[in-house]
Amino acid sequence: MTKKKILVIDDVPDSLLATTTYLESKGYNVLRANGGAEGLRIATQEHPDLILLDAVMPGMDGYEVLRNIKSRKLPTRVIMLTAHQEKENVVKFMREGACDFLAKDENPEQILFKIERALEIEKTIDYHEGDASQITEEAPDNSESLKICFVIMPIGKGEIYEEYLYRYEKIIKPAVEGFRIDGKRIYKSIRADFLSQTGSITRIVIEYLFTSDIVIADLSDLNPNVFYELGVRHALSNKTILIAQKGTQLPFDVGDLRIIFYQNKVGAEKKFIQELQALLLKFSNDPELVDSPVFQTIPKLSFSRNIEVKST
DSSP: OOOOEEEEEOSOHHHHHHHHHHHHHTTOEEEEESSHHHHHHHHHHHOOSEEEEESOOSSSOHHHHHHHHHHTTOSOEEEEEESOOOHHHHHHHHHHTOOEEEETTOOHHHHHHHHHHHHHHTTTOOOSSSOGGGOOOOOGGGGGGSEEEEEEOOOOSHHHHHHHHHHIIIIIHHHHHHOEETTEEOEEEEEGGGOOOOSOHHHHHHHHHHHOSEEEEEOGGGOHHHHHHHHHHHHHOSOEEEEEETTOOOOGGGTTSOEEEEOSSTTTHHHHHHHHHHHHHHHHHOTTOOOOHHHHHSHHHHHHHHHHHHHO
16 A cells, blocks of 8 residues: 655754654655745645645745645645644634644644544545546636535534534535536535624524525534524425534434434544435435425425515
8 A cells, every 4th residue: 555645844843853753653654844935845746645734934834835735736635733723723724725733732643633534534525426536616607506505513712613614614515515416516515604794693694594505504512503593494494404423412302303423533524425415415306305394394384485485
């Protein structure tokens, strides 16, 4: 089996040596770069499978290196290294294309776990038809014709926020936007805290709960805001997908509804993504499907909703 190639970019010699020595002991083919400019040059030449990139460096810092890597469309994944796990930096780097985030003082087991997960996740985003190399991104003027998949999930701070951000950006969103029918992309994914509209966030969220073609609700941690938004969605519309981390003790109110469970371990994403895309296909094949427990109990509400949507 060919060794995975990892490039470590860091301007601190001791840290660079320690990281590369550890990864070599775990069987990886490790390249090293002292600083951002050298790292970008090696990344462009060597096309590593994964890059561990220091966020704070003199000259070309990690953010600039990351932007160059993504603008050059280098076939690699990037994990950011930093001494300060601040929410603002996590969002900044993840939105720019980093696949994960590591503190420099993280324990070795956690570092290895995140590296393995980053290397594994790329091949677990299974598209409904074809493979990623055969799919071209829609032109910007086609994006308005895509259906909306609105994702509701816990939003907070610290490690929990980072984990949900990772799950959304690197698993849920790619799975939704990678779903194809006859080679065509169907959905674009939106998360509540990424909305840029002005006005009351509560009103905006309710509008999306009403108008979105699909809603995905992550019930992990039994977050009260998520359950509130799920209740609103069930009262307003059909086509809702429930997900939760395996082991979550869900209340009896949703106990008889179908839930896709995910696990926080390397390789577990594949089954989760397959089940998620299977439901997307089911909803696409059956536009009249009724899955809201409210509409199932009071069918006339669904009839009234359909009339209102058609008239708007």
